[in-house]
Amino acid sequence: MSEFQENAQVRVLFVDDEENILKSLSRLFMDEEFEVITASSAKEGLQLLMVMENVGVVVSDQRMPDVTGVQFLEQVRETVPDALRIMLTGYADLSATVDAINRGGACRYITKPWNDGELVQIIRDTVNRYLLVQENRHLTETVNRQNEELKEWNTNLKQRVLEQTTEIRKKHESLQQVNEQLQASFKGTVTAFSRLIELGGKKQHAEKVASLAQNMAQALGLPADEVETIHNAALLHDIGELGISDVILKKDPIEMTEEERKVYMLHSVRGQTAIDSIDGLREAGVFIRHHHEHFDGSGFPDGLAGEAIPLGARIIAMADFLDRTMQQLHGATAIDFGMRSVAAELGKRLDPALYESLRKFAKYVYYVREQGLRTLREAELSPIELTVGQVLSRDMYSGTGLLLLNRGVRLDAIRIDAIRRYYRLDPPPHGVFVEM
Template sequence: MTDFHELPPVQVLFVDDEENILKSLRRLLQDEEFEVLTAGSGGAALQLLQEAEHVGLIVSDQRMPGLSGVEFLEQAKSVAPQALRIMLTGYADINATIDAINRGGAYRYITKPWNDDEIVLTIRDAVRHYRLEEENRRLAAIVARQNEELQEWNANLKQRVLEQTTEIRKKHEELQNANERLRESYRNTILAFSRLIELRGKKLQNHSTNVATLALNVAKALGLSAEEAETIHVAAMLHDIGEIGIPEAILHKLPEEMTPTELAEYQRHAVRGQTAIDAMEDLREAGILIRHHHEYFDGSGFPDRLTGEQIPLGARIIAMADYIDGAMQNLYGTSAMENALWKVGTELGKKLDPGLLPTFRKFLKYVYYAKTEPGGKELAPLGKGDEAEQSAFEQVEKELKPTELEPGLVLAQSIYSGTGMLLLSRGTQLDQAKVAAIQRYYRLDPPTTGIFVWSRQKKQQRH
């Protein structure tokens, strides 16, 4: 229900040329909730209407000198069109009443002499009617304004949606780029850890990289998810992290050459490796694989003497990759690979899972053959295309300066920093990021030689 007390008080204007009537009306209505204004003529009333702001009801006598009541109400309709109008008449003149209604837009008419109670009720009803109309106009104005705003909003909605969509897409791309930078930093941190492990001795150079490459390819070939394959790859890169701190004198011995005390110290490295990375939540799954990569298939391994499929698949994969790379002893070529496979064969069902060997066979040449890269992609078109054209070309090593490198080249030799840290393994195909990284390394810790890559050149004819 409308609270009219919040609205400004309504002004009621009485117009009559008889002063005593105006005084009588003022006394009669002095306790009402509206303000009473009076004027002695139509002209004075019109002037007052120009100045007053809240006249809601005009009550005018019909017979006045100058402007008659009908003429005044007709002009007042133009000055205060929202105000209600009532005619006071002391004559039974139907024509004047009709004119008051038609020309002056009278709301009602009251005959003289009036009944005080009736005129008070009539005035109250008119004031209340005005207030209701005023409130309706206010609400209608609000609705009209809101409709205009809604129309404007609808007109601009498509543009706003496009702008917001563009902003959301931009934020999404920024978030993706930030996440990719975090993932790249994470991968580079793992790589840095593995290279620090390999710095402990010459025989360990490339070991973590080779084991990780083998393990990753086998995991993918077995149909493991990308997340599982990545966990195995990270664990393989860090599988020897627990050996840090073990004296070199122990590490240079085979297990069967160690004293019981030395063997106990050596066997702690699997659990120590898990513990070393357990503080990082993202590495905990990899830590489990590191713990179990020395479990043997027959249950004679350590630290928990798991058997068969009790050993996590990732740990079994890393164990075979670790054993193969140890058997290769950093040698390359078919004879070294066949020797490693022969050694693996003697341990199937004992230390190693026999079900993994067929898959490993597929990927050994991609890690240890000089002219192929991990994943099996040949580094040159040899063996493909026209045979006559192929026979006319050969692969040769070529030494380049860092500034001469370009994407697409393949490393013929691994790159080590001046202080002996492995930077990139042989067989790696360069992209723009790797080229930039090599150039940066050559400024930070320059090697003594250039970069050896595979180059395709025409064979020299012999006569």
């Protein structure tokens, strides 16, 4: 038996104008689980239905003095539509039976005199039918209510998911912005170090070596993070020279004394040591240590040869050799001579497999970038006159000779703010030169 059936107290109402019949029916059903109530008239029966709950079955005699059973069941149908209705008649009256079914909504009829056993079974079945209908309604209402709750929960869940997704996206964008700022700050720090290294007189050496090395690494199809490491190492490859006397640095190695050469040969190891404590530069430090190794094993500091030399170090070594050669040359044909000098060292100091990747970009760095802008018209502007989109026509140095920006750089709001800040901190004796 269901929870609904256990909690329900079903009543069966018998209506008949003969008292002895009502008493007989009460005795017949006294041991049943349902409660039997009786009324001796249609009026009394309707009054009981108005005050009593859970009357599930109404059994009415057809012939009563005030109204017919059909009329009574019709009123019952309007008063308690859920109650199942049965006609009790002593006449073989087909029209009354049809009316009881059509007008009164009777589920069946019983003729007098009845068989007690059959009557009891009919009433039991009808009560169970009523209980099943009520249980089904109860379950349907429960399911509908739970569906509404589930729908509301899903709606709220969807909203919460959307809110959380939005919050996660905002946090991701914020972290990404912070990461980009950190990367920009990191790159700015590396660039600043490289410019400090060049205060000794090798202006743009690190920048050109880095540009060559980066393009070579990209041409070789290396991953972006490795290209970035090689670029950083190239910018800082001479950081170990800081602290070495200018007297030594201005000499060609073959002109140095034995003691001077020993001091100079330590600079690549010192360079690695100087940046080893910075996680983001530790791998770059390896390339810095070995950029003076020779392909034939005659270099320093460890005498490595061939592919035992890290690829990044071999790339930087070739770019460094070309730029040191180019610093002593002038004219449009200088790059051809510089490349021939590189070719003469292939298999000795330099890796032959890297020559083609260098050749592709050498003219761009030393001819297009240096010669191509000289015919452009330019204007000298104060920092306050600069606007976004303008292109520098000359390298920009601080008042104390620190390279700030290279010519050809397109200005954006961040660079303009930086220029104005530099002009307050370390102003040069002239304005900013831009293309017209």
